[in-house]
Amino acid sequence: MRDRHLNKMPRGGSATARYEEDPENAWNCGSWFEYLLIVILSTILLVGVLVLTLFWVIFYRGGFAWSENPELQFNLHPVLMVAGFITFSGFSILLYRLCRCLKHIYVKLVHMLFHACAIPCIALGFLSVFDSHNLSEPPKPNFYSLHTWLGFVTMGMFAMQFVIGFFSFLILLCCENRTYNCRATMVPIHASFGLANFMMAIATCVTGLVEKERQMIGGDSGDTAISTRSSEIEHYIMNSLGIVLVAIGIIVSVAVRRSNAPATAKVYVTERI
Amino acid sequence: MRDRHLNKMPRGGSATARYEEDPENAWNCGSWFEYLLIVILSTILLVGVLVLTLFWVIFYRGGFAWSENPELQFNLHPVLMVAGFITFSGFSILLYRLCRCLKHIYVKLVHMLFHACAIPCIALGFLSVFDSHNLSEPPKPNFYSLHTWLGFVTMGMFAMQFVIGFFSFLILLCCENRTYNCRATMVPIHASFGLANFMMAIATCVTGLVEKERQMIGGDSGDTAISTRSSEIEHYIMNSLGIVLVAIGIIVSVAVRRSNAPATAKVYVTERI
Numbered sequence: 001m002r003d004r005h006l007n008k009m010p011r012g013g014s015a016t017a018r019y020e021e022d023p024e025n026a027w028n029c030g031s032w033f034e035y036l037l038i039v040i041l042s043t044i045l046l047v048g049v050l051v052l053t054l055f056w057v058i059f060y061r062g063g064f065a066w067s068e069n070p071e072l073q074f075n076l077h078p079v080l081m082v083a084g085f086i087t088f089s090g091f092s093i094l095l096y097r098l099c100r101c102l103k104h105i106y107v108k109l110v111h112m113l114f115h116a117c118a119i120p121c122i123a124l125g126f127l128s129v130f131d132s133h134n135l136s137e138p139p140k141p142n143f144y145s146l147h148t149w150l151g152f153v154t155m156g157m158f159a160m161q162f163v164i165g166f167f168s169f170l171i172l173l174c175c176e177n178r179t180y181n182c183r184a185t186m187v188p189i190h191a192s193f194g195l196a197n198f199m200m201a202i203a204t205c206v207t208g209l210v211e212k213e214r215q216m217i218g219g220d221s222g223d224t225a226i227s228t229r230s231s232e233i234e235h236y237i238m239n240s241l242g243i244v245l246v247a248i249g250i251i252v253s254v255a256v257r258r259s260n261a262p263a264t265a266k267v268y269v270t271e272r273i
Numbered sequence: 274m275r276d277r278h279l280n281k282m283p284r285g286g287s288a289t290a291r292y293e294e295d296p297e298n299a300w301n302c303g304s305w306f307e308y309l310l311i312v313i314l315s316t317i318l319l320v321g322v323l324v325l326t327l328f329w330v331i332f333y334r335g336g337f338a339w340s341e342n343p344e345l346q347f348n349l350h351p352v353l354m355v356a357g358f359i360t361f362s363g364f365s366i367l368l369y370r371l372c373r374c375l376k377h378i379y380v381k382l383v384h385m386l387f388h389a390c391a392i393p394c395i396a397l398g399f400l401s402v403f404d405s406h407n408l409s410e411p412p413k414p415n416f417y418s419l420h421t422w423l424g425f426v427t428m429g430m431f432a433m434q435f436v437i438g439f440f441s442f443l444i445l446l447c448c449e450n451r452t453y454n455c456r457a458t459m460v461p462i463h464a465s466f467g468l469a470n471f472m473m474a475i476a477t478c479v480t481g482l483v484e485k486e487r488q489m490i491g492g493d494s495g496d497t498a499i500s501t502r503s504s505e506i507e508h509y510i511m512n513s514l515g516i517v518l519v520a521i522g523i524i525v526s527v528a529v530r531r532s533n534a535p536a537t538a539k540v541y542v543t544e545r546i
Contacts, residue, residue, distance in 0.1 A: 144508075145483075145486075145512070146479070146482070146483055146486070146511070146512045146515040146516070147483070149512055149515075149516060150515070150516070150519060153516075188530075191530075192526075192527045192530050193527075195526060195527075195530070196523040196526065196527060199472065199519075199522055199523060199526065200519060200523065202476070203475070203476065203479055203519050203522070206419075206476055206479065206480055207479055207480065207483045207515070209419070210418075210419055210420070210480045210483040210484055210487070211483055211487060213418075213419070214483070214484060214487030214488065215487065235417075238419070239418070239419045239422055242419040242422075242423070242480070243419070243422060243423070243426075246423060246472075246473060246476050249472055249476070250469040250472060250473065253465075253468060253469060253472065253526065254465045254466075254468075254469060257461075257464075257465050257468070257530070
């Protein structure tokens with residue numbers, strides 16, 4: 001029942017008023033189990049996807065280089081994009097929703113810092129694929145495939161979200177109380193678009209993976225072109241990478257939704273502005 | 274402020290107690306605008322994606338056939354799967370969250386009927402691709418690519434969700450009050466898994482689309498293999514289809530999240546069991 005005890009909560013949702021104040025709002029065993037399961041599973045998946053991408057690129061695609069070797073320069077693209085758009089952004093979203101031990105302003109700061117760490121990864125990842133397309137013989141066209149279209153929109157949305165979040169945080173530092181209503185209106189919009197952006201990042205990664213895989217095993221005979229045992233193993237690694245990416249999309253969306261579902265305590269803790 | 278007026282609401286969330294009872298819970302202009310925007314936009318996208326798929330298959334892939342022509346039999350697969358997993362399921366999810374004029378039990382019935390309409394589409398779509406793989410020369414392997422793995426999990430989850438929802442509805446018809454707690458526990462799980470399933474369906478469609486496109490334009494030279502004007506137009510149609518699919522994923526997840534965000538009225542209306 002989410003309609004009980006809500007009136008006991010302070011209106012502004014300040015960081016000092018904690019959910020433990022109301023003993024009836026304490027989590028039960030099931031809530032804690034669910035919470036820990038989400039935290040552990042998402043950590044494993046978010047780190048795992050980066051490790052799996054690194055493993056794939058280093059052992060099956062020949063490692064890294066910069067513009068002296070466009071083919072190897074391309075390899076930076078999946079690793080940096082997965083690091084920026086999936087691992088850092090994923091941790092940032094989950095931390096904001098699930099962190100229950102820090103003052104709320106610090107949670108916001110960590111949320112912003114994680115997203116800030118994603119920016120150089122994304123910029124370098126974008127540059128590396130741009131360079132490797134232009135420097136390869138013959139040059140490959142940019143912004144032609146579905147993956148590139150999705151990626152372009154995802155990057156634009158990410159930049160917009162970061163700028164809005166950053167200035168909203170600055171405003172919060174300057175005058176907290178007078179901007180409350182404005183920030184309160186923006187929170188659900190920022191959250192919805194943030195989740196949408198994360199879903200788009202997942203879709204972009206998955207389409208890029210499928211494109212790369214099809215490019216590698218070649219045209220119409222693709223389904224049956226299993227040439228060597230090594231390429232077969234690589235195929236399964238890439239499929240697993242796709243599955244892990246989709247699983248991350250699901251666990252993040254479930255975590256963001258579920259974290260305000262079962263107990264009123266959660267509604268309060270996670271809906272604060 | 275979501276903590277006001279919640280205590281005025283009836284606990285069980287029965288269909289007869291409506292949000293209009295509390296004048297302070299009435300929607301403002303912005304809420305109605307947002308609501309109508311989501312309804313109109315999602316209807317256009319959900320119908321549009323099916324029309325676009327039909328257009329692509331009929332005008333660029335040669336139309337339909339059954340087992341007498343495995344190549345054309347394959348064409349049933351994208352159309353039926355988009356109809357079942359995207360159009361019918363999408364309308365079903367949105368109707369459940371957004372329908373504000375029917376008694377809640379009828380909303381549930383319509384939700385179930387839409388999902389029931391999806392079942393024959395999915396079954397036929399699955400059969401058609403299975404047949405076309407086995408009957409083609411040489412037979413293509415089944416369950417090899419990322420698309421097929423994702424599709425398999427999506428179908429399994431869909432079946433599980435339908436069975437659980439169906440029996441939960443039957444229980445509701447038999448003994449509404451005694452099963453309230455049990456059903457109340459299941460609602461957020463069913464909703465979360467339902468949304469996750471829809472996201473997986475989107476990911477499956479997009480990977481299938483990219484796979485098909487790469488198969489068509491062929492191997493490593495894929496990026497530059499624009500042979501005719503017709504195939505270039507087809508490429509843009511397929512890219513647009515991918516963009517529409519991702520847009521549907523975003524609007525559905527935003528609609529499901531946002532519909533309980535701005536006003537307490539919405540919390541009440543959409544969180545009822």
